[in-house]
Amino acid sequence: MAEDEHGGELRTANSSDRSGNSGTALIAAESFEDPGHPEHGHRVTDSDPNKEKNAQRWIVALFWVSLVASIFAIVAYFVWPISREDITSVRGNNFFIGIGIALAMLAVGVGTVAWAKYLMKDEEMSEARHKTGASPATAKRVGEIFAQADAESGFSRRKLLRNSLITAVLALPLPGIVLLRDLYNGNNEHPVKLLSETMWDEGVRLVRDPSGTPIKASDVTVGSAFHVIPEGLNDLGHDELLNAKAKAVVLLMRLPEDRLNERPEREGWSYHGIVAYSKVCTHVGCPVALYEQQTHHLLCPCHQSQFDVTNHCEVIFGPAGRPLPQLPITVDNDGYLVAQSDFHEPVGPTFWERRNDYNV
Known part of the structure; x- marks a missing residue:
């Protein structure tokens, strides 16, 4: 060298x-010599006070647009409600709420970027790296840097700009809070209790969905699967029917009896290899409707959770948190399949408060 x-x-x-x-x-x-920074071009807002004031007015206007859009999204939730009688009403509801929330986020985002681009101090600098520490001198210097940044950004000095930004940001989550809060009505029953009680009861026949035809044990062959609802469900009114069906839908299957691994406490819940399980996935409530005859697995098409029918529908794959609830069944004097009781646990998704207030 x-x-x-x-x-x-x-x-x-x-x-x-x-x-x-x-x-x-x-x-x-x-x-080579260090060429340094290229010549810096100054902004018009740095040299023209009128341009600076106009930029500030536009940014304040954007923050107020964000605030108004957040309020609009809340109002739209009530002005364009979703009607159970007209499912197309969800379009208007989602459209106007989405427009409000999107405009609120866009306006506050554009306003914040414009503040940094046109009003905060525009100066190029380079700073050597050094080891950080917690010495008094370092802490003092950090405080000085924050004070300098505050002075350069004008956050404390530009009160109208600052307050409009804070107001817009505080209003942003309000539509979400209102929408989520409205999902719970204090007059409703506790969700654990609601999901623990369905139309199934002792002696209620299993009938085909949607025809309502009763099912005899002899109709269920090995490898077959039936979509089942409780008898009498179709006699309910429209809204009541939908609510009841959402909890009571069942999938009925027949396996070779030697393939069933029944726990002692569930002996007698099946009938000669015929088993019935809730169709409501324990992940987020999608309908579990795909049955694989050779492996005896049930598949939820939404998020690919799989359940093993031979072992009380235990979860063998996917995000589901617990097995599908089993419906105890038997036959009546005419050979039709009937329920022995309701489900012995809540149906539907697993959620954190399932066991808080009810011993189910």
Whole structure:
């Protein structure tokens, strides 16, 4: 390693000539001076006070637009409600709420970026890296940096700008809070109790969905699967029917009896290999409706949870948190399949308050 006459380092590198013989070549590494920062172009808001004031007015206007849009999203939730009688009403509800929330987020985002781009101090700088520490001198310097940043951004000085930003940001989560809060009505029963009680009861026949035809045990062959509802469900009114069906839907299957691994406490819940399980997935409530005859697995098409029917529908894959609830069944005097009782646990998704207030 040596230096050339210009102060550059000379490095050696192995190379080969055309005849294939090894040789040594010298590569000169030129030294360069630090070019520094390019000439900085100043913004019009730095040199023209009127432009600065106009930019501030526009940014304040954007923050107020965000506030108004957040309020609009809340109002839209009530002005364009979702009607159970007209499912197309969900379009208007989602459209106007979405417009409000999107505009609120867009306006506050654009306003914040514009504040940084046009009003905060515009100065290029470079700073050497150093080890951080917690010494008094460092802490003092950090405080000075924050004070300088505050002065340069104008956060404390530009009160109208600052307060409009704070107001817009505070209003942003309000539509979500209102929408989520409205999902719970204090007059409703506790969700654990609601999901623990369905139309199934002792002696209620299992009938086909949606025809309502009763099912005899002899109709269920090995490998077959039936979508089942409780008898009498179709006699309910529209809204009541939908609510009751959402909890009571069942999938009925028949397996070879030697394939069932029944726990002692559940002996007698099946009938000659015929078993019935809730169709409501224990993940987020999607309908479990895909039955694989060879493996005896149930599949939820929403998030791919799989349940093993031979082992009380235990979860063998996917995000479901617990097995599907089993409906105890038997036959009546006419050979029709009937329920022995309701489910012995809440149906539907697993949620954290399932066991808080009820011993189920």
